[in-house]
Amino acid sequence: xxxxxxxxxxxxxxxxGIFGFVGSFGMIKLNDPMSRLHAPTKATxxxxxxxxxxxxxxSVLLEGKLxxxxxxxxxxxxxxxxxxxxFIAKWHIHRHELPSDLxxxxxxxxxxxxxxxxxxxxxxxxxx
Amino acid sequence: xxxxxHRIFPHPHLTILLTIVWILLANKPSLNSLVxxxxxxxxxxxxxxxxxxxxxxxxxWPMVAEYMIVVLWDIVVANVTVxxxxxxxxxEDRRPNWVCIPLELRTPEAITVLAGTITMTPGTVSCDLxxxxxxxxxxxxxxxxxxxxxxxxxxxYERRLKEIFE
Numbered sequence: 550x551x552x553x554x555x556x557x558x559x560x561x562x563x564x565x566g567i568f569g570f571v572g573s574f575g576m577i578k579l580n581d582p583m584s585r586l587h588a589p590t591k592a593t594x595x596x597x598x599x600x601x602x603x604x605x606x607x608s609v610l611l612e613g614k615l616x617x618x619x620x621x622x623x624x625x626x627x628x629x630x631x632x633x634x635x636f637i638a639k640w641h642i643h644r645h646e647l648p649s650d651l652x653x654x655x656x657x658x659x660x661x662x663x664x665x666x667x668x669x670x671x672x673x674x675x676x677x
Numbered sequence: 678x679x680x681x682x683h684r685i686f687p688h689p690h691l692t693i694l695l696t697i698v699w700i701l702l703a704n705k706p707s708l709n710s711l712v713x714x715x716x717x718x719x720x721x722x723x724x725x726x727x728x729x730x731x732x733x734x735x736x737x738w739p740m741v742a743e744y745m746i747v748v749l750w751d752i753v754v755a756n757v758t759v760x761x762x763x764x765x766x767x768x769e770d771r772r773p774n775w776v777c778i779p780l781e782l783r784t785p786e787a788i789t790v791l792a793g794t795i796t797m798t799p800g801t802v803s804c805d806l807x808x809x810x811x812x813x814x815x816x817x818x819x820x821x822x823x824x825x826x827x828x829x830x831x832x833x834y835e836r837r838l839k840e841i842f843e
Contacts, residue, residue: 575763631796638804652777657807664808
């Protein structure tokens with residue numbers, strides 16, 4: 550029984566380690582800033598999720614008590630991670646993308662980041 | 678009577694959620710944490726009520742459960758797909774792309790959930806909203822066919838969110 554529990558925990562930890570590694574490796578390997586933004590989403594979902602599952606399994610099977618406050622970490626991550634990503638993405642659009650580089654925004658004509666009043670001395674947009 | 682009840686508990690679901698979060702934080706189910714969680718769960722929605730006037734009603738609870746399962750499953754699948762792209766696909770072969778998703782959702786809460794879901798599923802990040810909030814700009818890590826990504830997001834997530842919120 551202990552062996553199965555430890556095996557299960559080890560598998561969860563290895564899975565989370567692999568995805569944490571792939572997430573960090575992606576930061577080095579991918580070659581444009583917007584693509585690099587994709588890498589951390591892996592680390593925050595399956596990477597963290599694996600550790601949390603391992604932690605829950607450990608407390609239930611080995612310590613014999615139910616511990617669920619790991620779920621809160623998932624909840625808080627799911628609330629905060631998209632906001633960080635959105636901030637970085639909007640900054641990138643603001644500084645490095647022209648309205649003509651992005652797909653058509655339909656009936657609204659402009660994306661929200663470009664819809665603010667353009668300031669004259671914005672640095673060169675074409676440096677991408 | 679209902680009106681009075683509504684004044685004291687403006688957001689009943691938030692009350693329940695806050696209580697559960699508090700019990701989970703304490704990590705030991707006891708009467709202590711239940712009572713204190715309930716006190717917080719009553720005070721916080723009451724105090725923050727003016728900041729959140731037009732709360733949408735959640736209509737379809739089985740759909741909420743289905744949505745969560747679909748999203749969790751998609752996260753696992755997308756993780757593997759993206760890991761394969763990062764590890765084995767050369768940068769020259771990768772087609773990063775912007776995708777414009779015309780929104781049928783109108784409630785801000787529903788759009789927020791949709792944008793958050795898109796960001797949390799690896800391979801897509803929601804980047805911007807159009808000026809009047811009618812379109813969502815999504816960046817894809819590898820999308821040779823942007824229309825397919827758009828249809829998939831509309832079909833899998835937006836359709837379900839529309840049933841939940843509107």
